[in-house]
Amino acid sequence: MLNVGKLAGYTLFVTGASRGIGKEIALKAARDGANVVIAAKTAEPHPKLPGTIYTAAEEIVKAGGKCLPCVVDVRSEEAVQGAVDQAVKEFGGIDIVVNNASAISLTGTLQTPMKVYDLMNQINTRGTYLCSRVCLPHLIKSKQAGRDPHILNISPPLNMNPIWFKGHTAYTIAKYGMSMCVLGMADELRDEGIAVNALWPRTAIHTAAMDMIGGDDIAGQCRKPSIMSDAAYAILIKGANSGTGQFLIDDDVLKKEGITNFDQYAIDPGRNLIPDFFLDSAEEAYENSLKERGGKSNTETGGSVQSVFDRISDSLNSDLVNNVGGVYKFVLSEPDEIWILDLKNGEGSINQCDGDADVTMTVKGQDFSSMFKGDLNATQAFMQGKLKIEGNMGLAMKLEKVMKAAQSGSSTSRGGVSNTMQKVEKMINSNLVKEVGAVYQFVLKGNYGGKWVIDLKNGDGSLKKGSSDEPDVTMELASEDFVKMFTGELNSTQAFMQGKLKINGNMGLAMKLEKVIKSLTSAKL
Known part of the structure; x- marks a missing residue:
């Protein structure tokens, strides 16, 4: 949306504006020539999150505005009053308040200590009320001076559906407190000519904090902060004139402004977006996805729990372990099973057992299967109460990496690496060992790679996942090419000449593998 200059000379008091949505709103106003007061805590660089009130101030000045950066903890009445006093002294008044500062902990009642409860309520509800109250005398003066004063809270509609409470009651209370300020103050200040509204995003918004929580992969499922600004x-x-006491959604507002192309706000246009909390459209999106799949049940589309864990097993490798770094426990119902997925140690492992974990996820088997196939968005499942999460929420969001790997693994020719290896193992016998006489180490690359050993040298032969101390031949190739090679879709000699297959060791024994492959494919592997 183009700037039209209407905020030139206005003074905005924006909380939490050192980064993210708050900073984007401040920059948008600055392009009109507005004065911006940054009220945020980050004076020193954060070890993981970029930006301070001072770097944000530099950007605002470059954008065409004036800026007063203030170190403010919105829980402190003294700090807020001091920042407002400085703003009035610097710019002559305050015309607009944007209550953006917020704290979040998506944890259940037993997992939310009172310290965390108090933090969220003091920043979200109390901070919003405090900043609005301290700025109010100046907003009244702004109206008297012929301006259009406004309080805008970045908070959701007051949706009383229990699904928005049961997984994170404390957070919802704190966030809804901001929205209740809108409901009450809008009517209270109507006669004063001061508008009070709420704005909330339709989808997840990509910020540095979101990257830290969910990893780089989360970005493609988000919109840019510019849609909110x-x-x-x-x-x-x-x-x-825009109304007061409204609970507005970002893309609805922009549609009324004539904007129809929302790909401009997508990080990765075309990808499914994560719906934000507190909106009925999140439930509707899930129902629509069922209709698009022809009304198939989760069981039909997701496949069995065992087959899903087979696909996850295919995906395990050291790179995935390095990227994720967590142990997950899945407590399933229908069927009643417990599985441990270790993405913290070695090359990863998966076992049907109980044990300690960084994250525990409780879900029905059919919903679990649909999540890992991509038919059910994990965020939607969580928001709808289908998925219960306990433990490290950052690691929980990283599970998206595993889901992607499992989904890509499921499309591999003839059922993936694990299925192929199982069929190869059934064909191994003492006659094949006498004919070949070699130990083959396979190093498979890709999201669902790993190391496997086919021993056609000792006893009746064997196959295992892992490494051999003394392989005769080591073969390195993509997992997908391995499956194609052992199902006859890719000739091993061609794969070698095309650079798809790297071979180290005894080349004579390497060539014998072609005989093994032929005998296996002729047996209709």
Whole structure:
């Protein structure tokens, strides 16, 4: 959305504006020539999150605005009052308050200590009320001076559906407190000519904090913060004329402004977006996905739990372990099973057993299967109460990497590496050992790679996942090419000449593998 200059000379007091949505709203206003007060805590660089109030101030000045960076903890009345006093002294008043600062912990009642409960409620609800209250005398003066004062809270509609409470009651109470400020203050200040509204995103918004929680893969399922800043700008330039006491959604606001191309706000246009909390459309999206699949049940589309864990097994490798670094426990119902997925040690492992974990996920078997096939978004499942999560939420969000690996693994020719190895193992016998006489080490690359040993030298032969101390031949190739090679879709000699297959060791024994492959494919592997 293009800037039209209507906020030139206005002063905005924006909380939590050192990064993310708050900073984007501040920059949008600055392009009109507005004065911006950054009220945030980050004065020193965060070890993982970029940006401070001072680096944000530099960007605001470069964008065309004036800026007063203030170190403010919105829980402190003294700090908020001090920042407001500085702003009035610097810019002559305050016209707009954007309550963006917020704290989040998506944890159940037993997992939320009172310290965390208090933090969320003090920042979200109390901080919003406090900043609005301290700025209010200046907003009244702004109206008296002929301007359009506004309080805009970045908070959701007050949706009383229990699914938005039961997994994270404390967070919902704190966030809804911000929205209740909108409900009450809008009516209270209507006669004063001060608009009070809420703005909330339809989808997850990509920020540095989101990357830290969910990893780089989460970005493609998010929209850019600019969709929120454009929507905020559209609301603020109309002042009280845009209405008051409204709970607005970003893309709905922009549709009314004539914007129809929302790919411009997507990080990865075309990908499914994660719906944000507190919106009925999140439930609707799930129902629509069922309709698009022809009304098939999760069991039909997801496959059995065992087959899903087979695909996950295919995906295990040291790279995945390095990227994830967590142990997951899946407590399944229908069937009643417990599985441990270790993505923290070695090359990863998966076992049907109980044990300690960094994250525990409780879910029905059919929903679990659909999640790992890609038919059910894990975030939607969590928000709808289908998936219960206990433990490290950051690691929980990293599970998306595993789901991607399992989904790509499931499309591999003839059922994936694990299925292929199982069929190869059935064909191994003492006659094949006498004919070949070699130990083959396979190093499979890709999301569902790993190391496997086919021993056609000792006893009746054997196959195992792992490494051999003294292989006669080591073969390195993509997992997909391995499956194609052992199902006859890819000639091993061609694969070698094309650079798809790397061979180290006894070349004579390497060539004998072609005989093994032929005998296996002729047996209709």
